[in-house]
Amino acid sequence: MTSLFLSVIPIVILIWMMTKKNGLPSHIALPVTALMVGAIQLFYFGTDITLISANIIAGILSAITPISIVAGAILLNRMIYLSGSEDIIRRWLEGISRNQVAQLMIIGWAFAFMIEGASGFGTPAAIAAPILVGLGFNPLKVAMLALVMNSVPVSFGAVGTPTWFGFSNLGLDDATLLDIGKTTALIHFVAAFIIPPMALRFIVSWNDIRKNYLFVLISTLSCTVPYFLLAQWNYEFPALVGGAIGLIVSVIVARFGLGLAKEQHSVTQTVFAGDAAAFGEVNAVNMTATDSRSAETRSSEKQSVQSQSVSSAQIFKAMTPTILLIVILIVTRIKQFGIKSILTDGTEVFSLSFGPLGDFSLSKALIVKLSHILGTDVSWAYKTLYVPALIPFLLVVLISIPLFKLKGNVVKQMFSETASRIKMPFIALVGALIMVKLMMTGGENSPIMTAGQAFSDLMGTSWQYVGAYLGALGAFFSGSATVSNLTFGAIQQTIAINVGLPQTTILALQSVGGAMGNMVCINNIIAVSTILGIANKEGFIIKRTVVPMIVYGIVAAIMSTIV
Structure with a gap:
């Protein structure tokens, strides 16, 4: 009982x-928690100080990836903004539809769905x-919408990585993996x-969602129907x-206005309405100024925006960085093109011993690896060409600089x-990843395994009703649905076997849990907040x-009794 308490309390x-x-900002709370977990590992679990130190080093290095x-994402965002492309894209999207729900579904749902894939x-x-x-x-509000929307596609994100790689250590054949994917x-x-209506509610009212629900439904199903059908094979x-x-x-x-309400409040009105005090970002003067504008002024503004048409050439040029980004991601992620194997080639071309610190190596694909850290089995690796930092983010930015004829002072800006935006998030991510490494230290007796096994023993055959939340816990810790599946897949499989539940159903719940955990994943929250300039x-x-x-988990539990 003490082990369980100390495993959960941090x-x-x-x-x-x-x-x-x-509340404390993440760059303080996470390092404090990491220190707490380290102390528990040292003084209660009796973990060797060398192993703890090795995991701390690995945690610090692991922060380089996120x-x-x-x-890279911030750099691309600043380039798009400073080049004027963002304004052109905004005007183009408003030309498709000025309806906020349509804009949120097109970009926040369908576009993000494709990028996740x-x-x-x-x-x-x-x-x-x-x-x-x-x-x-x-x-x-956009940060919260983006986090919630980016859940449904995650189990098959990065060309199915959470499924085929996340469960790769369980000895499953291809047919079983496919069955897990179907469920x-x-x-x-x-x-x-x-989920989309709940995400939309962060920004628009339930009344607006209701009036535009037919479009929301069409947009949702246009993604999920082919998604479900393709998952069958x-x-x-x-x-x-x-x-x-x-x-x-x-x-x-959206272009034809199908399922969209004829009248829609302006973005400014919706953003500022109702809960400005809770967000602490808009004062009463701003609200009064917004609300007191005359009908004539608002009408004039609307006509002005509508008159700001953009040509096809302007749209194509403004979208070129995004198009390049998508094309490069697809070409480098789909193994059939042959580039993925080049970017992930682990064949060693150089190695060097750093003595007690560990063994350094470099592969053909520039994968940097530090093995046997402090003489332990702990290791760290960074896939330089495959992690989407240099390729595609930096690459697209470097191509775009001459394309948009950006001056030196703009590039410097x-x-x-x-650089100024990533300082505090780096500290937070270091704290998060050290905490994760230490929570997983100890194999079957690690704090994370202790907690998982205790909960499964408590639930018995009712495990299927809460199984998805273990997957979410894994994503909350690790920042990845794939890592959640790698970490907890074995526990879920063992539980299924021990209590007589269908293995494919329980592993599907794990996969769904890892995906829905993206909503509360600390790494993701820090990342999107940093990109949008949101602090603390x-x-x-x-x-x-x-x-x-939580609602997602309830849906998963209900479905587990049906499938």
Whole structure:
């Protein structure tokens, strides 16, 4: 009982520190929690100080992966903004539809759905969220919408990585993996009837959602129907293909206004309405100024925006960075093109011993690896060419600089703004990843395994009703649905066998849980907040995104009794 208490208490304290009134920012709360877990490992579990130190080193180095992706996304975002492309894209989208619900579904749902299918790694929020902010939506609300929306496609994100790689250590054959994918897709398909409206509610009213619900439903199904059908025979492409089809259908339907209300409040009104005090971002003077504008003024503004038409050439040029990004992601992620194997080639070309620190090696694909850290089995690796930092983010930026004829001072501004934004998030991510490494230290007796096994013993055959939440817990810790599946897949499989539950159903719940855990994943929250310039709101975001996550888990539990 003591082991269970000490395994769980650091996470309880972390959540309390970040979500209490005037909660601590993540760059303080996470390092404090990591220190707490380290102390418990040392003084209670008796873990060797060398092993603890090795995991701390690995945790610090592991932060390079997410922070490099965030830096690349911010750099691209600043380039799109400073080049004027963001303004052109905004005007084009307003030309398709000025209806906010349509804009949110096209970018926040369908577009992000497709990007998740191609890349994962938090890329959807990094690309979609700034576009929505550029349209005039509140950054904090956009962050929450992006986190909640980016859940349904995640199990098949990055060309199915959470499924085929996440369960790779369980000894499953291809047919079993496909069965897991089928069940996973069905649960996500049903949950998708609920999740987009809940995400939209962060920004628009229930009345607006109700009036535009036919469009929401069409946009949702245009992604999830092909997604579900493709999952019946493939577990790599459902999200990518579903998102692409959904994006095309959503744009066409929005262009014709099908399912959309004729009248819609302006973005400014919706962003500022009602809960400005809660967000602490708009004062009463701003609200009064917004609300007191005459009908004539608002009409004039609307006509002015509508008159700002953009040519096809302007749209294509403004969209070129995004198009390049998508093309590069698809070409480098789909193994049939042959480039993925080149970018992930682990064949060693250089090695060097750093003595007691560990063994350094470099592969043909520039994979940097540090093995046997401090003489332990702990290791770290960074896939330089495959992590979406240099390719595609930096590559696209370097191509775009001459394309948009950006001057030296603008380029310098892009890089300086990027550097200034990632300082505090880097500290937070270091704390998060050290905490994760230490929580997983100890094999079957690690704090994370102790907690998971205790909960399964408590639930017995009722485990299927809460199984998805273990997957979500894994994503909350690790920042990845794939890592959640790798970490907890074995526990879920063992539980299924021990209590006599269908293995494919329980592993599907794990996969769904890892996906829905994206909503509260600390890494993702820090990443999207950093990209949008939001400071010290992690606890605020978690308190609100946890609600749709809980609802998602209830849907998964109900579906587990049917499939």
